[in-house]
Amino acid sequence: MDFSLTDEQIAFRRSVFDWAAATVAPGASDRDKDGRWDHEVWKSFGAQGLAGLPIAEEYGGAGGSIMDCVVANEAIAEGGHDGGFNLSLGAHWVIGSVPIWLHGTEEQKRRWLPGLTDGSMVGxxxxxxxxxxxxxxxxxxxxxxxxxxxxxxxxxxxxxxxxxxxxxxxxxxxxxxxxxxxxxxxxxxxxxxxxxxxxxxxxxxxxxxxxxxxxxxxxxxxxxxxGAALWQVAFECFDWERTVMIASGVGGMQATLNSCIAYAKERKQFGKPIAQFQAVAHKLAEMKVKLETCRTAVYRAAYLKQTNAEHQMEASIAKYLVGELAVQNALDAIQIHGGYGYLRDFNVERALRDAKLGSIGGGTSEIQKLIISRLLLGDS
Ligand SMILES: Cc1cc2nc3c(=O)[nH]c(=O)nc-3n(C[C@H](O)[C@H](O)[C@H](O)COP(=O)(O)OP(=O)(O)OC[C@H]3O[C@@H](n4cnc5c(N)ncnc54)[C@H](O)[C@@H]3O)c2cc1C
CATH class of the missing domain: 2.40.110.10 (Butyryl-CoA Dehydrogenase, subunit A, domain 2)
Known part of the structure; x- marks a missing residue:
């Protein structure tokens, strides 16, 4: 199974990351404190041609593949440090627009998709x-x-x-x-x-x-x-949530690790950077292991979805892993930052609060274990 990114996807990832770092990240802390949605950031997202990334070009979308959507979602979370923005964009793409694209009549698609794909509408x-x-x-x-x-x-x-x-x-x-x-x-x-x-x-x-x-x-x-909403439309929404939307958790984990590496090199105690203490260095190593475990699981589930292969088990594994490990990584990040990690001034405190949603929204961790065990036991 080869789900390595193409050169085009790597360049796309870089450009999306740069946009998020320049546009989403700067006001993220204030928006979090105020509990405030910023429509200007959304407008910029639309102007980048990203609001309709998963949707076919004939309806105004960018015709991105499943892996393109995963890569973009991850890059926005990594560059933007704003779990809320990723939540809104995920809901807009995955459960707001995709169902209309996949199940809508031609008339429904023509009515709603152009506005949803250019970002002038929110789903x-x-x-x-x-x-x-x-x-x-x-x-x-x-x-x-x-x-x-x-x-x-x-x-x-x-x-x-x-x-x-x-x-x-x-x-x-x-x-x-x-x-x-x-x-x-x-x-x-x-x-x-x-x-x-x-x-x-x-x-x-x-x-x-x-x-x-x-x-x-x-x-x-x-x-x-x-009469078919549950097994037809909703089932597919959950699948997109567990393969594409969950990628934001991976981007969040990467952003948290990056912050920790920088902080551990800079912060000195006992006359040397705390990165030189094995306890701290090993925490960074553990964070990297958890991050790559999640990334591999998400890419694997997404790749299988993209190639129309059976992937219900893999999607639930990915959702479960990200839901649980992103919280563990954020807790480790706070520990590495010491008292400063406990303050709202640093991104890691927000990262913990944002990460917790991964184990609840789109099917809780317990529900993922229920699905996995039912598949194992042949009771699905
Ligand atoms: C920020 C946020 C955004 C959301 N966005 C949307 C949205 O846009 N649209 C939408 O429709 N919904 C949305 N949701 C809802 C979300 O999908 C639900 O919160 C989630 O499915 C869990 O449902 P619940 O909160 O009612 O918890 P409950 O189902 O009441 O679960 C409570 C606890 O019991 C456990 N539990 C329940 N049943 C079982 C079982 N059979 N076996 C073992 N354990 C079980 C759960 O795992 C959990 O720990 C959102 C939720 C949040 C918090």
Whole structure:
């Protein structure tokens, strides 16, 4: 299995990293403190031609491969030091735009994709509910057919980009065991953005509750097959989250390690740089081992996805590893920085708070172990 990057991908990675370092990183600390989304950074992201990276060129996208998306996501996280920006872009790409591209009718694609791919629109996805998190099938939101329309009622929670999205794919129950995906224009009066959630990390990405109050949408808003949202559209979203979106965790780990190497060489105690103490040097080595373990797992899962090979096990392994090891690396980074690592002035403190989401969003670590064990036991 050869998933080494091509020369073109290496050059692309470098240019995306440079853009993120120049545009995303400078205000990252302030945006984190204020819990503030910056639309100017998003506009710049769109101007770089990155907002539609995964989407086919005929719909305005850049037609990037799965590995291109992984490399870009990783480079933005490494250069930008802003888990929130990566969360918002991941939600926009992977669960906001890709489902419309893969399952939309020609009319739906022509309506939504040009705006999503040039960055003038922001995408979102709403499946999670107060009573339906890991148990995605436990939806209580309903969609009832009324003439040529559907009427949606219910509450969604943890919706990334909820307050800024122009379009949101909403999952609702349309039968005892059936859920349907609906593309909802967020200017619809029945799509009501509720409380913005005050998060521990990824704070520059807005997350909200959404109330669907007699939200009337025309029948041509159904995305994919009626009643097939869970196994068709949502299943694919989880797959993209576990192969492409999770790459931001790898970039975050690299950024954290880079900060630690620089700090350990510079900080002196007992008359020499702390990097010369074996305890510190070994911590750096352990961080590198964990980083490369995660990177290899993510690239392997992404490569298999790109080549249309079976990869459910590999995707869950990658998601689980990044979710757990990124937190361990961030904790080690704080230890290497001593008291300064405990301060908000240094990126490593934010890195820990941002990294923790990796073990929760897009399927928790426990759910990944459930999937892996079911596949092992032939019980999937
Ligand atoms: C910042 C953020 C952004 C998000 N963005 C979005 C978004 O854009 N759109 C969206 O739809 N959702 C989004 N989510 C929701 C996210 O996918 C859910 O939080 C996640 O799936 C877990 O659901 P839950 O929070 O309800 O936890 P629960 O499912 O209640 O889990 C609680 C605990 O129980 C464990 N558990 C649950 N079931 C099992 C089981 N069968 N076996 C073992 N352990 C189990 C879990 O692992 C966890 O430790 C986001 C969440 C966050 C925090």
């Amino acid at each position: 979102a996805w709403a499946s999670t509910e107060p009573e339906a998190g890991s148990d995605a099938a436990g939806l209580l939101t309903t969609a009832v057919r009324d003439g040529d329309d559907w009427v949606l009622n219910g509450t969604k929670i943890f919706i990334t980009n909820g307050p800024i999205a122009d379009v949101c794919t909403v999952l609702a129950k349309t039968g005892e065991k059936a859920a349907t995906a609906f593309i909802v224009d967020t200017t619809n009066p029945g799509f009501q953005v509720g409380r913005e959630l005050d998060k521990m990390g990824c704070r520059s990405s807005p997350t909200a509750e959404i109330a669907l109050v007699d939200c009337r949408v025309p029948a041509d808003c159904v995305l994919g097959d009626e």
